Amino acid sequence: MIFLYGVVLLAGIANAVQPGQTTQLARSLGQPFTAGLVSMFVGTAGMFAIGLLSGHLTVPSLQQAGQTPWWAWIGGLVGVGLLLAQLFVAQRIGAAPFLAILVTAGVATSIALDHFGLVGFEVHAAGPMRLIGGALMIAGVTLVALS
Template identity: 70%
Template sequence: MIFLYGIALLAGIATAMQPGQSTQLAKSFGEPFAAGLVSMLVGTATMLVIGLATGRLHLPSLQQAGAAPWWAWGGGVLGAGVILAQLFVAQRIGAASFLGLLVTAGVVTSITLDHFGLEGFATHPASLARLVGGGLMIAGVALVALF
């Protein structure tokens, strides 16, 4: 289990670094949309290589693809939205404010998803402690953004 928390920490570090890398690519290209497209293509290629190297890449059948809930297909659109936000917002508001808002919005949304068991998540009630934690994150990101 500690290993999984370590992977989550590394993903957090990557999330903090990715906006700077994406915006630098956009500056080098002189075109944010091209940089976003290249970023997603590199990500796709990375997933392909890792999937093939580990033997865990198995394309779904048409029946499996058809059985997926309609909303599950939006993940790629949301990923593109995150990259676009990195390209157009992160450099303007700063890394700490951008990531603070990104993570805090994610945690607050996750409390809602967990509470109602939405998008396939197991139900975890929005206890007072979880709500206070979300509120503290909002207060913390406000302090980071203001100072």
């Protein structure tokens, strides 16, 4: 289990670094949308290669495709929204406020997703400790964003 927390820790670090990489690519190429496409292509190629190397890349059957909720198919568009925010917002407001708002919004949303068991998550009640933790994150992001 500790290994999984380590993986999430690395993902959090990557989440802080990626906006700078993406906006630098946009500066170098002179066009944010081109940089976004390059970033998405490199990510797609990376997922393809990892899937092939791991032996876990398959094409879904028609039955699997038909049983999948419609909203599960458009997750990549969420990634596009995040990429656009990186390209057009992160450099303007700074890395710390950008990531603080991003993570805090994610935690607040996650509390609701868990509480109601939405988008495939198991139900985990939003008890007092989770709500206090979310409120503290909102207070923290306010301090980071205003300084």
